[in-house]
Every structure is written in structure tokens, then in C-alpha cells.
Amino acid sequence: MHLLALALYHRDGRPTPRVLPFKPGKLNIVTGWSKTGKTTLVDIVDHCLGRRRTPLPQGLITDTVGWFALLIQTGTSRVFVARRHPRTGSTGDAMLVFGDHRLDVPTADQLRVNSNSESIRSEISGRLGIEDHLIHSPDGSAYNVHLGHALPLCLQRQTEIADSGRLFHRQADHEVFTALKNGLPYFLGAAGPEQAARKQQLLTTTRRLAVLRRTFDQARRHASSSTTVRTALARLAHQAGLIAELPASLQPAELETLLHAALETPTHIPTPRAEPGLADRLSAERRTLTHDLGEVDDALRLLDLWAQQTADLTGQLHTQRSRLTPLGVLATRDDGHDTCPLCTQELPEADPAINALSQLARELEQELTDLDALAPAREQSRRTLTAEREQLVRRVRENAVAEQALRDNNRALRRAQDQREQQALVRGRILQALQQPAADDSVDLSALRREIARLEELRGDLQHHVDQDDIAAETEIRLGEVARNMTAWARELGLEHADTADDVRISPTTLNVVVRTSGRRIPLDQIGSADNWIGYHLVAHLALHLYFVEHQRPVPHFIMFDQPSQAFFPEEHVHDAATLEDADWQAVRAYYRLMHEVVTQAEGRLQVIATDHAHLASTPWFRDAVVANWRDGDALIPADWLAH
Structure with a gap:
């Protein structure tokens, strides 16, 4: 999933939208002066892709924009999604259109409300290949993963990329943090529907086994006549170890004695010890x-x-x-x-x-x-x-x-428990048979017994596989693969502690970068300076997304970085970084060179969109990646929109 264009529609209904094109599978750079709307792009993408409450800025956008839209490429098809500005209509109102390569951004008079934010996420989730994977929250609730759980992996606002305490978009929100923590193993491929399906199959098999056992009990109680029933119960008691020896020919009086003896026989089943934990x-x-x-x-x-x-x-x-x-x-x-x-x-x-x-x-x-x-x-x-x-x-x-x-x-242990359950079951059947004999030959007892045995074996196999599923270990293995690129790129950027680190990785518990060196674990919030925080954010997200594309994981294959060069400017609110002489342009160039090299390595499968004050006009590959240069009056909101 790549972004082909972002479009804004004027609230007065003028036909031509403001369109910002993007190149799929490439590095895309939007550069320009401050207060030209660059930072807003992340929020617009978040809003268009179904977020319920998007903190869109008030002011020019509120006064001029009626609809926000994205043109998206998914495989060989395209999707157009548009949502109204929250100030001009219901935030759930949306337009959703699917098409082939000919689908393009429509004119304003073609906009129609035909969908909502939930449908957007559901439809795009299906096209991404996000399967029905049920996640159980600690509070007892359960939900299926969808596009909304993947988007925080793809967006980095200006305040987030320089945050030493958090790695992902909206991670400060506890609900988002929990969803990220629970969903990351699925997006990495460490957990999936197969594990959930095994658990569900185990539950279904256990319930089916209980039903069959009840049916078997009823059939035995109503089998043939009193003598037939008691004979069968005597044999069952013998199999369960309640009767030591069973004569070849059984008379009713002998059956009565044997069955009473079976009820009084104590249970002697050795139980293996199980050490907790x-x-x-x-x-x-x-x-x-x-x-x-x-x-x-x-x-x-x-x-x-x-x-x-x-x-x-x-x-x-x-x-x-x-x-x-x-x-x-x-x-x-x-x-x-x-x-x-x-x-x-x-x-x-x-x-x-x-x-x-x-x-x-x-x-x-x-x-x-x-x-x-x-x-x-x-x-x-x-x-x-x-x-x-x-x-x-x-x-x-x-x-x-x-x-x-x-x-x-x-x-x-399971076999011993099954044997105890079997003995208890037989005792109950014998007691009922002695009190109320019945006569019913309509049930095939041997078929029931075979089916119960088959289900018991199936349940044991399923339980073994469920016990073997170690999602935490599998997640660490996959994050270890991500860590190899993180470590190499952190050293390449000269980030603090990277040169002596055993590895640089993402912690699945804290959802932040951790540097492991000399037997120590150094979290990102214990490493100083914004250039290190931004650098580690870059290597973490680029390595994670390279893993996603190489393993064809169901995550949108684009990532947006807002102001990755902010740490190297002498002023907090710089007007135009392109005019600064005392900025560390070598470091800025290294950041963007890494983005360029990773996108090139992904061979068209990864799209990176960066918004920045920086403009390396003398660097050919940087210049080729610029899709918009908002200076000298050009901005996200066109000048002619402000005149009305």
C-alpha cells in the first residue's frame, strides 16, 4: 500500500482540488518554510484512513478545506478515500471508491458520501491482507486487528520523532500503546490466525468430547435391557479398573454383585507430580x-x-x-x-x-x-x-x-486425569443402572466409543501444539532480524553507544529502542540529545518497515517522517533551514542518505515521505526526491484559496 496523492477540496465547492502527488516505492520529500502546512500532512493521512478523532489544526485549514482525500495504490488496483473536515460535517462521513490504474482524483462535484470511517478501515484491511486475528486484552475484551492498529507503525509527527520515551505514533495513548504491544507480534509474523485457530479448535473439540461422553452415558443407560446394560457396565468397570476380574459368563445375580463391588472399589491411580511454574x-x-x-x-x-x-x-x-x-x-x-x-x-x-x-x-x-x-x-x-x-x-x-x-x-497428568474421569463416569452410570434399568438398542455404542477415543487423541495433539506456541520467543527472534539493520545503520550514523553496542533493538515490552552493550541495556530515554533520539527513531522505523516488505507482512508499506532534521537547526522555530549556514548539514545529509539507500534496497516496495525545512538542492538524489518545495508563497493551502 503506497500513497499516490493527497488532495484538499475547498469548502465553497470549487471544482479543482489542491493535489499533492507522491511517487510510489520512492523517497518523497516535501520541503519548505515553516507554517506552510508540512506538519499537517501526517494528521491528514491519519484522518483519511479512518481515525475517529484527528487533531487537525484550526485556522486556514478550518476556514478553507471541506474534504480531505487520498489516492492509494494497493497492488495493481487503486483506492480513493475522502473524508469531510470535522467542522463541516460528521467525522464518520466518507467516500470510498475502488478502481484500476485509471482511477484518479475526482473533481469536487463528484464527491459523494457512500461510506464511513469504519468501512474505510475494514475494506483497506482486507486489501492489505490483514487476517481475522483475535487479540485478547488484559481487561477481558477481545478485538480483531485492522488497519487502525497498523497505522501507528507508519506515521511520525514532529514531536514523536524526537521523543526519547516513545517510538511509535500516538504511543502516549494507553489504548494505542496496548494495541501496539498486542498487535506487534502479529504484524511481525510471530502470531497469527493459526495459533488462534488452534486454541479455538481445542475448545471446540473439548466441548464436542463432553457432548459425546454425555451421549455415550445415555446410550449405555438405555442399551437393550437391564441385563445387557449391566453386562456392559460390568465390562466398562473392568476396563476402568473398578473390577479386577470379569467371568466369561455373567448371570444377573453376579452382575449385581460385581456392579456393587465396582462402586465400592477405591481408586488407585498414580498421579505424576507437576511442579508449578x-x-x-x-x-x-x-x-x-x-x-x-x-x-x-x-x-x-x-x-x-x-x-x-x-x-x-x-x-x-x-x-x-x-x-x-x-x-x-x-x-x-x-x-x-x-x-x-x-x-x-x-x-x-x-x-x-x-x-x-x-x-x-x-x-x-x-x-x-x-x-x-x-x-x-x-x-x-x-x-x-x-x-x-x-x-x-x-x-x-x-x-x-x-x-x-x-x-x-x-x-x-492428562492421562491420569482422563482415567479418573472415566472411573467417576462409570460409577455414576452403574449407580443409575442399579436404580433405574432401561431398554434401548437404538444407539451404536461401539461407534460412540471410537469417536470419543478419536477426539481424545485429537484434543491431546491440539493441547500439545497450543503448549508449544511461544509467541514471545518468536517475536524476539523476528525483532533480532530487525536489530541487525538497526545496529548497522546506527553505527553508520554515528549514534551514541552504537559503536560499542552488541546490538540495537526494539523492546516488545516498552515499545522503545534499547541499546545493549557490555552486559547493559540502555533505553533510549537514557541517551542524551535530540539528534540521537531522531537517529534511533529513523533506524528503528526503516529497519522495521524493511522487514515488513521483505516478509510481505500486512502493514502499509509507507512511512511518514515529519521534520527529521529539526535537531540540527539553531532555532526552535526556524523559518527556512535552506538558508542556515551553521546547521550540521553533514548529519542531515546522512539521515536522508539512509532513507534513500533503504528505499533503494527495498526495490520499489517501500515508500518514505519526509516533510522538512531542509533542502539539499546540491544533492542530485535529494533534488529528485522533492515532490513539493513550499517557499516564496507556495504552501499546502494555495494562495488563491485565501483570497475568497
Whole structure:
């Protein structure tokens, strides 16, 4: 989903709208002076795509605009959406039109109310491929994900891109924060309808199994005659362990005795012990062990690099020493006289060059001695790390064995519970049969029994798969893939802590950037300066959206950045950044170069729209990306609109 154009319609009904075109799959830049309407573009897009309450600015827009509209490309088709200005009509009134590549922005007289904001989100959600994925909120409510939950991933207002405490659009709203936190695993592909479908199938199977068991009970109670019923109950009691031995031929009197005995037989079913919270502890231990193993492997690689560098240096020192070997006969005496290294004659005066060469030889010998002295410590460190790694590998294996044992134990628990339930069921049936015999041969008991067994097996398999679904772990894995680009780009921009970071990633719990370095986790709100906050916002959103397009996730494949260069201007309310000489234009260029490179890497699948005071007119790719330059009287609201 890319934006092809944004359109404004005058409230007086004049036919020609104000159209701002965009290039799909490209970097689009709207540059210009302050107070020309650039910042409003994010709110207009948010409003057109179905937001209920949009904080559109009052003033010129309120006085002149009657409708806001977007022309959208989704795959090979187009969608035109338009919504009235909240001051001129119901905020729910909307126009929605679908078409092919010929669909364009209509004239004002073609605007019609044929939809509403809810329909906009529903229709576009379907075209994006957002599936029916039910999310359960902590308050007990449930809702399906839709376009409104994806849009906060695509918009960055001026105040949000420089916010150290929040990463996403409208994240300060608790409801939006909760929806983002619950919906991010789905948009990353860590959770989806298949997990929800498994849970629903498990619930349906359990209910169906309960119904069949009741039906089976009724059929057994009404099977044939009293003797037939009691014979069947006796056999069932034997299968459930309530009757130890069952005679080959059963008489009514014997049946009566056996059934009464079955009612009095105590239950002896061994129940495996289940340690509460063990699964969570094992899962946490596995993650910790995997992390520790990675750190040990990194340390071993550093030792290998150190050893290689030491070997290279030792070789160089030996080469230097071998060159000085012919001078080994040099000797400096206390009286200041030296011996000639060629003829062994005593020199009348000390030769500084000979002294220098002798000193150099001694220094080389000392350096070689020092390097040799370091070798045992390095080898000891290697042995220690290797032993630690072997222990970690052993513990990882033990953890896997423990998890398998836990799964086996859980299955045993379910089997024991099923057996107890079966015995309780049989006792109830026997009691009813002894009190009120019945006669009904219309039900196929064997078919019922087979179906119950099939459903019990199906329920066990479904329960096993539901237990295996670990959405949190899958989310971390996918955010780890996003973190690789975040880390590389943060270093490329020279952001604080990036050069020493193990990685830079998005926290799925705080929904903010976290820098992990030297065993520490540094959240973005503990890193100073607005240029770092903006830089980390850029790398986070660009990396996240590159992941979305590469994995074809159902998220609009565009992102809007408002004023990404604001941290480099000397004034808070700069009129025209293009005229400033003391701004850090190298940093601004680096920000936009990163946007340009990521869009290029996405090969037409990602659209970036940036609004800014900055204008790098001398940079060809920046100049080509400019879709509007609002200076010298040009602005979002045309000048001729203000004359009426």
C-alpha cells in the first residue's frame, strides 16, 4: 500500500482540488518554510484512513478545506478515500471508491458520501491482507486487528520523532500503546490466525468430547435391557479398573454383585507430580543459556583474533631481530668507548648509532619476552572459556531433556486425569443402572466409543501444539532480524553507544529502542540529545518497515517522517533551514542518505515521505526526491484559496 496523492477540496465547492502527488516505492520529500502546512500532512493521512478523532489544526485549514482525500495504490488496483473536515460535517462521513490504474482524483462535484470511517478501515484491511486475528486484552475484551492498529507503525509527527520515551505514533495513548504491544507480534509474523485457530479448535473439540461422553452415558443407560446394560457396565468397570476380574459368563445375580463391588472399589491411580511454574523456568533458563553460550563464543573468537594478532606481531619482531643479529657483537662500555662491530677494534669515542642499535636490539628482546609471557595467560583463558562452553552446552542439553520430560509428565497428568474421569463416569452410570434399568438398542455404542477415543487423541495433539506456541520467543527472534539493520545503520550514523553496542533493538515490552552493550541495556530515554533520539527513531522505523516488505507482512508499506532534521537547526522555530549556514548539514545529509539507500534496497516496495525545512538542492538524489518545495508563497493551502 503506497500513497499516490493527497488532495484538499475547498469548502465553497470549487471544482479543482489542491493535489499533492507522491511517487510510489520512492523517497518523497516535501520541503519548505515553516507554517506552510508540512506538519499537517501526517494528521491528514491519519484522518483519511479512518481515525475517529484527528487533531487537525484550526485556522486556514478550518476556514478553507471541506474534504480531505487520498489516492492509494494497493497492488495493481487503486483506492480513493475522502473524508469531510470535522467542522463541516460528521467525522464518520466518507467516500470510498475502488478502481484500476485509471482511477484518479475526482473533481469536487463528484464527491459523494457512500461510506464511513469504519468501512474505510475494514475494506483497506482486507486489501492489505490483514487476517481475522483475535487479540485478547488484559481487561477481558477481545478485538480483531485492522488497519487502525497498523497505522501507528507508519506515521511520525514532529514531536514523536524526537521523543526519547516513545517510538511509535500516538504511543502516549494507553489504548494505542496496548494495541501496539498486542498487535506487534502479529504484524511481525510471530502470531497469527493459526495459533488462534488452534486454541479455538481445542475448545471446540473439548466441548464436542463432553457432548459425546454425555451421549455415550445415555446410550449405555438405555442399551437393550437391564441385563445387557449391566453386562456392559460390568465390562466398562473392568476396563476402568473398578473390577479386577470379569467371568466369561455373567448371570444377573453376579452382575449385581460385581456392579456393587465396582462402586465400592477405591481408586488407585498414580498421579505424576507437576511442579508449578517449571515450564516458564525452563524456558527462561534456555534463553539465558543460549545468551551465555553466545557470549562465550564471542569471547573465544576474540581470543583467536588476539592470538593471530600476537603471532603476526611476534613474526614482525623476529624479523627485526634477525636484521640486527649481525650487530650482536656490539657492546657499550661504561667508559664511553665502543668496539667496532666489523674489526672488533676499540673506538676512541662512542658511536651514537651503535648505541641506538644496541638499545633497539634490547627492546626487541624485551618485547619478545613480554609476548611470550602473555601466552600462558591467553591459553589459560582459552581453557577456561572452553570448559565453560562445554558446561553450557551440557546444560543446554540437560534443559532440553528436562523440557521433554516435562512434556511427557504433562501428558501423563492428562492421562491420569482422563482415567479418573472415566472411573467417576462409570460409577455414576452403574449407580443409575442399579436404580433405574432401561431398554434401548437404538444407539451404536461401539461407534460412540471410537469417536470419543478419536477426539481424545485429537484434543491431546491440539493441547500439545497450543503448549508449544511461544509467541514471545518468536517475536524476539523476528525483532533480532530487525536489530541487525538497526545496529548497522546506527553505527553508520554515528549514534551514541552504537559503536560499542552488541546490538540495537526494539523492546516488545516498552515499545522503545534499547541499546545493549557490555552486559547493559540502555533505553533510549537514557541517551542524551535530540539528534540521537531522531537517529534511533529513523533506524528503528526503516529497519522495521524493511522487514515488513521483505516478509510481505500486512502493514502499509509507507512511512511518514515529519521534520527529521529539526535537531540540527539553531532555532526552535526556524523559518527556512535552506538558508542556515551553521546547521550540521553533514548529519542531515546522512539521515536522508539512509532513507534513500533503504528505499533503494527495498526495490520499489517501500515508500518514505519526509516533510522538512531542509533542502539539499546540491544533492542530485535529494533534488529528485522533492515532490513539493513550499517557499516564496507556495504552501499546502494555495494562495488563491485565501483570497475568497
